Amino acid sequence: MSTEKSTLGERITETDVLPRAKYLIVSYPAITLSLFFVVPLLLLVVVSTFQNIEGGFFQPAFTLENYVRFIGSDLFQGRMIYTLRVAGLTTVLCLAIGYPLAYYIATLKSELWRRFYLSVIVSSLFLTFIIRAFAWQILLSSDSVVPTIASAIGLLEEPVALVPSYFALVVGMVYVFLPFMVLTLYTSIRDVDNSLQEASRSLGARPLRTFREVTLPLTKSGIISGSMLVFVLSLGVYVLPRILGNPPQWTLAVLIGNQVGVEGNIPYGATISIVLLIVVGIILGTGWFLTSADRRGSL
Amino acid sequence: MSRVVLEGITKRYPGGVEAVSDVSLVVDDGEFLTLVGPSGCGKTTTLRTIAGFEQPTEGFVGINDNRVNTVPPDKRDIGMVFQDFALFPHKTVAENIAYGLKVRDYESDYIDERVDEMLELVELPETRDRMPDQLSGGQQQRIALARAVAPEPDVLLLDEPLASLDKKLRETMQVELRSIQRKLDITTILVTHNQKEALTMSDRIVVMNEGHFEQIGPPEEVYSNPTTPFVADFVGTANIFTGTVSSIDDETATVDCGATSIQSKDTEDLALNDSVSVVFRPEHLTVTDGKTATDGAGDQSTVFDGTVSVRRYTGDQIEYHVQTATEETVVAVQRISETNAEEGTNVSLRLSADDCLLLQQ
Numbered sequence: 075m076s077t078e079k080s081t082l083g084e085r086i087t088e089t090d091v092l093p094r095a096k097y098l099i100v101s102y103p104a105i106t107l108s109l110f111f112v113v114p115l116l117l118l119v120v121v122s123t124f125q126n127i128e129g130g131f132f133q134p135a136f137t138l139e140n141y142v143r144f145i146g147s148d149l150f151q152g153r154m155i156y157t158l159r160v161a162g163l164t165t166v167l168c169l170a171i172g173y174p175l176a177y178y179i180a181t182l183k184s185e186l187w188r189r190f191y192l193s194v195i196v197s198s199l200f201l202t203f204i205i206r207a208f209a210w211q212i213l214l215s216s217d218s219v220v221p222t223i224a225s226a227i228g229l230l231e232e233p234v235a236l237v238p239s240y241f242a243l244v245v246g247m248v249y250v251f252l253p254f255m256v257l258t259l260y261t262s263i264r265d266v267d268n269s270l271q272e273a274s275r276s277l278g279a280r281p282l283r284t285f286r287e288v289t290l291p292l293t294k295s296g297i298i299s300g301s302m303l304v305f306v307l308s309l310g311v312y313v314l315p316r317i318l319g320n321p322p323q324w325t326l327a328v329l330i331g332n333q334v335g336v337e338g339n340i341p342y343g344a345t346i347s348i349v350l351l352i353v354v355g356i357i358l359g360t361g362w363f364l365t366s367a368d369r370r371g372s373l
Numbered sequence: 374m375s376r377v378v379l380e381g382i383t384k385r386y387p388g389g390v391e392a393v394s395d396v397s398l399v400v401d402d403g404e405f406l407t408l409v410g411p412s413g414c415g416k417t418t419t420l421r422t423i424a425g426f427e428q429p430t431e432g433f434v435g436i437n438d439n440r441v442n443t444v445p446p447d448k449r450d451i452g453m454v455f456q457d458f459a460l461f462p463h464k465t466v467a468e469n470i471a472y473g474l475k476v477r478d479y480e481s482d483y484i485d486e487r488v489d490e491m492l493e494l495v496e497l498p499e500t501r502d503r504m505p506d507q508l509s510g511g512q513q514q515r516i517a518l519a520r521a522v523a524p525e526p527d528v529l530l531l532d533e534p535l536a537s538l539d540k541k542l543r544e545t546m547q548v549e550l551r552s553i554q555r556k557l558d559i560t561t562i563l564v565t566h567n568q569k570e571a572l573t574m575s576d577r578i579v580v581m582n583e584g585h586f587e588q589i590g591p592p593e594e595v596y597s598n599p600t601t602p603f604v605a606d607f608v609g610t611a612n613i614f615t616g617t618v619s620s621i622d623d624e625t626a627t628v629d630c631g632a633t634s635i636q637s638k639d640t641e642d643l644a645l646n647d648s649v650s651v652v653f654r655p656e657h658l659t660v661t662d663g664k665t666a667t668d669g670a671g672d673q674s675t676v677f678d679g680t681v682s683v684r685r686y687t688g689d690q691i692e693y694h695v696q697t698a699t700e701e702t703v704v705a706v707q708r709i710s711e712t713n714a715e716e717g718t719n720v721s722l723r724l725s726a727d728d729c730l731l732l733q734q
Contacts, residue, residue: 269459272426275446276453277473278524284447287472291463 115351122344130338140345149329149346154353157325161308164247168255168304169297171248176259177289192260195253203250207317210246211237214318242318250314251307255300262296263289295365302361306354326350376402376528376560377423382432384418392418394584395432400528400562405554407563409571410581411607417532419581420564424530425449437527447476449528452521452559456533458513460505466492466516467501473524491519494553511542518550522557529554531563535570547574568608572596580604602732605652612658612703614651615734621645625673625726632699635675637729650732657728658705660693660712661721675729677703677722684716695722 125135144150179191198206213220214237221233236242266289274284312327326346333343377400384393393415400406408416421427422434425446434442441449452473460469467488474484492498495515505513514534521529534550535543551574554561565571571578572592580587580595580603588595588604599605602613616630626640628651635651643649658677682702683694693705693714705722714720 267457267459269455269457270461272424272446273453273455273459273461273520274472275426276424276451276530277520278447278450278476279472280445280447283476288461 118344118347121341122348124341124344126339126341130340132341140342141349144342144345144349150349153324153326153329154349157309157327157350158353160243160247160323160325161305161311163244164251164308165301165305167244167248168252169301172252172255172259172300173297175252176256177263179256180260180263192257195256198249199253203313204317206250207246207314210242210249211317214242214245238318238320238323240319240323243315243323246314246318247308247311250311251304254307255304258300258303259293259296262293262300265296266292298361298365302358305357309350309354376400376404376437377562378433378435378438379419379423380433380435382419382422382429382434384415384422384427385430391584393422393429396581396584396586397432398579398586398589400560402560403558405551405561405563405574405576406579407565407571407575407577408579408581409565409568409608410587412566414581415584416564416566416581420530420532420562423528423562424451424453450524450526451528451530452524452526453530454514454517454521454532454534456536458505458517458534458537460513460517460520462505464505465501466497466503466505466508469505469516470520470523472520473526477524487523491523494522494556495519510538511546514538514546515549518553522553522559527560529559529561531561533564533566536565536567543570550574572608578608580607582607599652599730600732602650602652602734605650605730605732610655610704610706611652612655614701616649616651618643618645618647618649618731626731628731633675633677633697633701635724635729636673636726637731638673638726639729639731642733643731648734650734652730652732653724653728655692655704655706658703658722658724660705660707660714661723662712662714662718673726675724675726677724678719679703679722680719681714681716684714693720695720 121132122140123136123138124132125137125139126132179188182188182191212218214235215221216233216235218233221230221236224230224236225233270288270292271284274288275281279287309325310327311325312331315324315328327350330343330346330350333339333346377398379396379398382393382396383391385391396415396419398406408419410416418427422429423436425441425444428443432442433440436449436451461472464472470488470491471484474487479487488501489498492501495518497512497515497519500508500512500516505516508516517534531550535546538546547570563571563574572595575592577590578592578595579589582603587607588600590598595604595608599608599611602611605611606613614628614630614633614635616628616633616635618626619629619634620627621640621643624638624640626637626643628635628637628649630651637651677695677697679695679697681693682696683692685692685694688709690706690708691713693707695703695705697703703722712720
């Protein structure tokens with residue numbers, strides 16, 4: 075490194091720019107993280123302790139009034155549990171529908187077909203939630219496809235509108251979040267070495283037993299992360315309940331939107347957000363604990 | 374009694390690629406048979422056909438005199454060891470070994486007993502409660518073997534089981550695998566690309582090339598009497614010349630290979646002007662320095678004069694690559710105590726007509 079090169083570019087690179095650029099590059103994650111995630115979150119926490127003034131304003135204060143009001147209210151007990159329930163049901167249905175689908179695609183021999191099916195699944199994400207929600211609104215309305223077929227095969231007495239309803243909301247949510255589940259599971263199932271399944275077969279285990287004893291346990295972390303992903307996304311759902319549900323089907327996210335947009339009570343909206351975040355945090359933490367315990371176990 | 378029978382097995386993949394073409398084989402009870410060949414020769418496909426992971430396009434697969442062509446692997450009563458061992462990473466060593474027994478619904482007392490017995494067999498009782506990733510490569514290999522033989526299968530199938538081990542360990546495992554196989558007296562089919570492994574371990578070798586069997590026989594026979602130039606070249610090292618028979622009598626044939634004439638006593642079924650491959654092993658050549666060149670060359674041997682282009686010292690012997698005047702390379706191997714020629718010096722290689730095989734083309 076002691077060669078005497080003294081072109082201008084080299085001198086600038088080695089003595090001036092490099093040391094500083096290094097710090098910039100190293101601090102990039104810290105800066106983006108704090109700028110876009112930590113600071114907004116702190117602002118949210120701060121605002122949640124502010125006092126609301128009629129007419130969409132608020133003033134700095136330090137009060138836990140909003141928290142006391144929310145946790146003691148029917149909103150918390152009713153809507154929070156309702157939101158968790160919808161998210162839970164969506165997750166379970168996505169898993170039940172998604173696992174066989176992901177398994178089928180992951181075990182296809184032709185790479186072309188695997189890519190094709192994955193592209194089809196990903197392509198449904200190209201459209202925004204709103205458009206897909208409206209699509210389901212139309213599909214489920216009276217005289218439309220789903221009620222007509224349902225009455226034709228005897229599931230409904232006559233073609234009535236299935237929207238807005240709890241049913242419509244769940245259908246819409248499963249449809250919207252299924253790709254996330256399938257993609258997560260797909261990766262996890264692809265990761266299972268085929269020779270493990272063959273080893274199981276060679277030892278006398280039938281396909282179903284092989285699945286139960288080998289494939290399923292080895293895709294456990296995929297099941298947990300896919301479920302956590304869908305669950306957390308479902309908790310924050312805002313557009314779907316508004317389009318496919320009535321007020322009884324509105325989730326916390328809709329109520330937060332209403333507090334801010336309709337009631338003009340920004341601190342209270344912030345409070346509900348924080349509580350929702352804490353609940354999500356607890357769930358994520360549990361999931362993380364479960365998967366890492368799993369990893370410890372298999373060491 | 375024959376344990377495994379293949380009759381006219383052909384495996385054609387969609388798109389017309391023929392991985393295996395019309396191969397037939399009978400494996401005897403308790404026999405250790407090895408399928409050896411270069412990668413892509415169809416040996417693994419053949420093994421997977423016996424295991425049931427592949428269905429043959431044509432032909433008959435029999436295990437214990439039953440036709441098993443369409444029987445799935447789990448109903449074939451086989452044990453298999455895979456190249457990457459394929460131990461279940463989420464199960465302990467004991468659970469891995471017990472797997473095949475549990476699937477067969479044995480009593481748990483018997484399973485425990487059998488697991489211990491298997492761990493004793495592979496000399497790893499202390500690993501009972503460990504997870505597979507806490508084992509070394511050699512230990513994983515042994516546990517995979519223990520798992521495969523625990524349910525006492527009819528046939529043990531080994532798919533390149535030693536390929537991922539280092540050389541030293543591989544040689545130890547060759548000996549151990551063979552002695553365990555003898556102890557259990559279990560019919561075993563091994564697939565390997567390593568001809569040395571095939572030679573040292575097997576009762577019989579099947580040399581495969583491009584989907585067909587080149588030669589089947591005991592290791593000694595395959596090595597010293599290869600029936601095709603491919604086998605001669607693949608199993609061990611061989612010098613191969615091609616030429617036509619220019620003269621022949623009761624005892625000796627002379628083959629004209631361009632600039633060189635080679636004498637051979639392998640005259641069976643040979644006629645004048647036949648096209649043949651001349652095959653001889655490096656260890657059958659005697660290396661002498663250039664001066665004594667033609668002295669000993671009677672009519673019963675062939676002498677190659679040339680220059681040492683490469684000299685490889687391998688510890689117990691020296692390998693010479695000798696370039697002849699006609700630009701052909703002949704490989705000779707000498708024990709260390711014999712002639713020692715430097716690179717660039719002239720040497721003579723003498724080949725006795727007894728050691729020279731002629732293969733019809």
